Amino acid sequence: MNKTGKAIGLALALSTAFAGMAMAQPTEIRIGVALEPPTLDPTAGAAEAIDIVVYQNVFEGLTRIDETGSVQPGLAESWTISEDGLTYTFKLHDGVTFHDGSAFDAEDVKFTFDRILAADTTNAHPEFYKPITAVTVIDPLTVEFTLDQKIGRFLFDLGRGDAVIVAPESADNNATQPIGTGPFAFTQWDKGSRVILDAYGPYWGEPAHLTKATYVFISDPATMTNALLASDIDGTNNFATDALAVFEGNPQFKVLVGTTEGETILSTNNKKPPFDNLKVRQAMAHALDRQAIIEGTTNGYGTPIGAPFAPHNPYYVDLTATYPHDVAAAKALLAEAGLPDGFSATLKLPPVAYARTSGQIIASQFAEVGIKLELINVEWAQWLEDVYTNKDFDLTIVSHVEPFDIGNYANPDYYFGYDNPEFQALIDKLNGTTDEAARKELAIEAQTILAKDAVNGYLFELAQTGVWNAKLEGMWQNSPIEGLVLRDIHWVE
Incomplete structure (x- = not known):
């Protein structure tokens, strides 16, 4: 081959190589x-921003939740459940390592749940796991959970970000x-x-x-x-x-x-006057025009809700008609509550558009019935301290994004302070029921109680x-x- 032929051949080879590089798929x-996580440890914080980054990416649980909301195997390849529903035995995948190279085994599972259940736990939702009375290492790849009551959603709870498996060698540094x-x-x-x-x-x-x-x-x-x-x-x-x-x-x-699982609500401090008066909460519910809030806040993408359940959930029941938008009914209820001229309250708004826009719309709607709201914008750190932790608030707006979190209403110490023994007993019964038809019936009953009690202002489901x-x-x-x-x-x- 002459020099010209070699040059042409080289040019073709280079052209092909560069074309291959150009066509290579990015990886x-x-x-x-929108939000930076306050920490990178999902077992030590409630913020959704944490899970957005690390859930199923950096950290894994014994089970995992898929896009349909179904439970799939995670670090546990299989499990068996005793006839009485109180003992779960998990077979773990072999050959799993943490990112520092250390081996994963049943001892890490035990450490994780002992940590969740410790008196000084920093877990956001230890109540999901309180029925666990013992976590027993059978062998390095087998671990047994003993419960003191049946939990119908136990496998789902093991797939939450709160229950990802961490190692004792690195757990204290997972925040950063x-x-x-x-x-x-x-x-x-x-x-x-x-x-x-x-x-x-x-x-x-x-x-x-x-x-x-x-x-x-x-x-x-x-x-x-x-x-x-x-x-x-x-x-x-x-x-x-x-x-x-x-x-x-x-x-x-x-x-x-x-x-999404984001139920957007007008969270109400049920322990603080005048919100401890059912008639006042009913009046606020009647004052809300959900469709106007949805159009103004989400450009029509939100779905109206009447209780804290996502519309795509098979247990969902439409309770939006419990307290329809009715200004006259709201005024009458306020008068019956001894507040014919209404009252003043504060509305603390975290730094997300849906909250701050909804707040302005709700303030206008409430003004029609005599409720005067002072809007207070706060950053997330302040919201978590003032509202979520210290319960120093009248009203706030937030989306609760955790799936099947209706159980929060059975906790009188939760930040909106709802204390109803009848409801608490119902949730206990729901938690101990594994039959799906019975669970659905109980879940509908629970939603109905919350809707009638107007515990919070149920606005819309985030898309x-x-x-x-x-x-x-x-x-x-x-x-x-x-x-x-x-x-x-x-x-x-």
Whole structure:
């Protein structure tokens, strides 16, 4: 071959190589999220922002919840349940390691649940696991749970972010240096900016398609819009509904509209006058125009609710007609409560658009019946301290995103302070029932009690409105549990 032929051959080879490089599928993703997590340990905080980053990505439980809300095997490959429903025996996967290289075994499971149940626990929801009386290591790959009562949703509870398995060697540092068993390992956290996860090479299960995921914190919807349009990020799992029109019909993007477990409520301090008066709470319920709130806050994407249950849940019952919007009825009830001229109250609003917009609309609606609201904007840290922990509030607006969290209403020490022994007994019965038909009947009864007692102002169910690069697949359309699971996300041509 002459020099010209060699040159042409080399040029063709280089052209083919560069074309192959250009066509190679990307393996990294940058995801915009509105809220930065306060910690990266899901066993030590209630904020959804924690699970968005680490649930099923960095940390795993004995079971896991899939996109349909069903329970799947996690670190436990199988389990058996005794006839009386009080003993669960789990067979663990072999060859699992934590991201620091240490081996996972039954002792880690025991440590995790002993920690959850300890008197000084920092777990957000230890009540889910209080019926556990013993966690016994049978052998390194077998662990037994003994309960003092049947829990119909026990396997589901084991799949929550609250129950991910941690190791005694690293548990104390998980807030800032999380070490789990998941398909992604924590790499770095640039406070105020981003968290980076890298695929964990020795992962015990099917490896992820992605090699890296970067969570970028962008609280402002306009900034999020610009970042998407400029390809600075590849998607976001829950985008501001008032800006979705920018992306609908744009072939560069796909908009995924699904359901969440986010019951948005006007949380009420039931122990504080005048909210300890049922007639006052009924009056507030009549004063609420849910459809106006939904249109003004979510551009019509929310679903009205009359109780704290997601409409997609098989146990859901529509109770929105319990207290229909009726200004005259609200005024009459206030008069019966001895407040014919209404009253004044404060409404503390966390830094999310749905809360602050809903707050303005509700303040206007309440003014029609004589209830004058002072709107107080607070940051999340202040909200968690003042409202959630210290119960220093009159009213607030927040979305409760934990699945099947109706049991919170059976806890009189929970932040909205509802104390009803009849309801508490009903939830105990529900928790001990495993028959699905019976559970549904009890769940409907529980929802009905809460609706009639107007414990909180039940507003709407948040929609999940994701905006993603059109070449991405594998994102969850629905969100039956807190999290943004990376497991199946991948790029396509």
